Amino acid sequence: MTNQKQKAFQFVDDHRDEMVSLWQEVVMMEGGPHEKEGINKVADRFKKILDDEGAISRTVDFEKAGSTLIAELGENNSKPGVIFLGHMDTAIAAGATAERPFTIKDGKAYGPGVLDMKGGIVAALYAIKALKSIGYNARPIKVLLAGDEEVLHANSNTPDVLMKEATGYGAAFNVETGFVDDGIVVGRKGVARVMMEVKGVAAHAGNDPENGRSAILEIAHKIIDVQGLTDWEKGITFNVGVMQGGTTSTAVPEHAKIFIDVRYKNPDDLSYFMNQLEGVGNKTYIEGTSTTVTYMDGMKPMKTTDGVKQLFEVVKEAYEENGFGSPYAKLVGGASDSAYSVLAGVPTVCAMGVKGGRNHSPEEYAIVDSLYERAKLLIACVLKLDKI
Ligand SMILES: [Zn+2]
Incomplete structure (x- = not known):
């Protein structure tokens, strides 16, 4: 040979x-x-x-x-x-x-x-x-x-x-x-890209701020929650890498979204952390806002x-x-x-x-x-x- x-x-x-x-x-x-x-x-x-x-x-x-x-x-x-x-x-x-x-x-x-x-x-x-x-x-x-x-x-x-x-x-x-x-x-590690999107209620920041429901404020709380999910022991890390929201400083923002990069070691953990992210999505800090969580793409x-x-x-x-x-x-x-x-x-x-x-x-x-x-x-x- x-x-x-x-x-x-x-x-x-x-x-x-x-x-x-x-x-x-x-x-x-x-x-x-x-x-x-x-x-x-x-x-x-x-x-x-x-x-x-x-x-x-x-x-x-x-x-x-x-x-x-x-x-x-x-x-x-x-x-x-x-x-x-x-x-x-x-x-x-x-x-x-x-x-x-x-x-x-x-x-x-x-x-x-x-x-x-x-x-x-x-x-x-x-x-x-x-x-x-x-x-x-x-x-x-x-x-x-x-x-x-x-x-x-x-x-x-x-x-x-x-x-x-x-x-x-x-x-x-x-x-x-x-x-x-x-x-x-x-x-x-595997990677997953997940979008979290918040819909609030727009309002004039000067005339009727009390009727607005800020999507940015809601997502601000959620960014902290998402980052806090990182589990070094399990080998799952979360990175909010992109945040977008609002249109002008004079309006209570109606929309805000973040893109999250998740890295993980075990192929079976995908459903585990998607559930965790859904959990963050379902929790409401600013009443009147709603949140959706979407798996965009990824690799095992x-x-x-x-x-x-x-x-x-x-x-x-x-x-x-x-x-x-x-x-x-x-x-x-x-x-x-x-x-x-x-x-x-x-x-x-x-x-x-x-x-x-x-x-x-x-x-x-x-x-x-x-x-x-x-x-x-x-x-x-x-x-x-x-x-x-
Ligand atoms: Zn390559």
Whole structure:
């Protein structure tokens, strides 16, 4: 097998230039939030590459969101398959590629989505090509690439699609943004965005303030209540990040609303804290006001299951054996689609993509050498699965 692994590694090294040019090509396609057309162009490009490797592929399309690409390779179903997971959309608004085209300087690549997460997908595709080149057929391989992760799948049922497609698989590698300190993500908090809206009674602040019912005063009390719900022990935090209300200082405000960001560790806690927020909503401080609580969108947490821990050990071994450094198991607050493969019962590790920093900012960069290293790491991990 070592020989096979070396051959696959050699394949990666022989295709370094091709990998970088594909990276450049897909970064330049853009595809930020709400750019369905650009995202779907990226999906078509990846689909073609996988089809050329003999994949059976299809897209799940949505009216107001980027498509999900699903591709399956390999006919040997004797063992549970391997999933490469990721997303094709970026968090960067339209027009960014004109301002900041893909460039390489001092061993770092720059451009919108270069790190988050087009580099990781290129690494995964070349890991697959390399595995195919050595005749790998021990397990089926599935590629699952979402097209609307950065908008939390607000206009699609992508999480359901991912869970359905992942069910029954043996391991998933999410080629999300890799960390320069070699942290491999084994757990992520979930996020929920909730709106609380108060309707009061408008009145002239000078002529009849006594007939007004201030929506702002009501929500002021509720902001304090919401912030007070934070439970460090349970790992649930509340952040009132946006407040809006009123029209002019001369009127008792009729409307006020807040947007709350909730982070949580346990997928089952969603209904628990929504009930708590409903409780705050139902309590009235200023008589004559009414409050509604609306779940806007969100992503479930990635739970650190025993399967996740076991898969991390496989990654750690592969990492160390091949001289890539020494990784550690990392827990982060930001959500990803790894939540859904884990919910489907599939051991998953996240942040397996190219390494870099400054995600979601104009300074976003990725280390070019990590493109090849991560492709090799993925190869080594997949080959190692057959030992366990
Ligand atoms: Zn991402």
